[in-house]
Amino acid sequence: MYVSPARDDINTGSKKKPLKTIQKAVNLAKPGTTIYARKGIYKEQVIIWKSGLKNTAIVVKTYSNEKATIDGSGLNVSWDYQGLVSILDASYVTVEGFEIKNYKTKQEDLITIGISVGGSGKGIRILKNHVHHIETLHKNGNAHGIAVYGTKAPEAIEDIFISGNKLEDMKLGWSETLVLNGNVSNFEVTDNII
Numbered sequence: 001m002y003v004s005p006a007r008d009d010i011n012t013g014s015k016k017k018p019l020k021t022i023q024k025a026v027n028l029a030k031p032g033t034t035i036y037a038r039k040g041i042y043k044e045q046v047i048i049w050k051s052g053l054k055n056t057a058i059v060v061k062t063y064s065n066e067k068a069t070i071d072g073s074g075l076n077v078s079w080d081y082q083g084l085v086s087i088l089d090a091s092y093v094t095v096e097g098f099e100i101k102n103y104k105t106k107q108e109d110l111i112t113i114g115i116s117v118g119g120s121g122k123g124i125r126i127l128k129n130h131v132h133h134i135e136t137l138h139k140n141g142n143a144h145g146i147a148v149y150g151t152k153a154p155e156a157i158e159d160i161f162i163s164g165n166k167l168e169d170m171k172l173g174w175s176e177t178l179v180l181n182g183n184v185s186n187f188e189v190t191d192n193i194i
Helices: 022-028
Strands: 034-037 040-042 046-048 058-062 068-071 082-088 093-096 099-105 112-119 121-127 130-136 143-150 157-163 166-168 178-182 184-190
Touching: 022 034, 022 046, 022 058, 046 058, 082 093, 082 099, 099 112, 112 121, 112 130, 112 157, 130 143, 143 157, 143 184, 157 178, 178 184
Parallel strands: 034 058, 040 068, 046 082, 058 093, 068 099, 082 112, 093 121, 099 130, 112 143, 121 157, 130 166, 143 178, 157 184
Antiparallel strands: none
16 A cells, blocks of 8 residues: 555545545555655654554555655654654554654643554554654653553553654753663664664
C-alpha cells in the first residue's frame, strides 16, 4: 500500500493512486501489509493499533531512498504518553526510515514522545528513524524521543528491537531520550546515535 501527502484518502492505495495519510493506510492494513510512504511531509499523528502476525508483520516505512517526514508542528498532544507515532496494544509492527520531528507541549502533565510503544504486545521493530525536536516547553515537563512502556501487566511488551535510529536536538525536561519502562522483556537496543 502506498501513501503520498500530495494525494487523496479516497484513492485505492496503489502505487499509481496512493492514499494521502499514513493513518488511513494503517486503518486499512492487515497482517502482511507494507505501507510505503512516498517523499514529502505528513502533518499527522499516527496511531498503529492493528497487529501483524509473526511471519507477516505490518510494516510502515519510507519508500526506497525517498525522504518521508512526519511533522508534528501545530499538532496538540491530547493524551499522556502520546507519540507522534504511537504503537498501542499491537504486535508484529515495524516503523522504519522516517524523519519524525517538531512535536511539543506546554502542558506539565502530558509527556510528548516521538515514537511511543505502549500497552502490551510483541515483535516491535523501530529501525533507522531520525527523531528530533521532540520537546516539553514546561519547566517541570517531560518528553522522550523513543519510549516503550509496558502498561498492561501481567501482559508484557516483549521481543523489541530498536536499532539504527538517530535522536537529537530535544528538550526532555526530567526524562530520557530513549527509554524502556515498566513491564518490558526480551529487548535489544543497538547502533542508535543519541
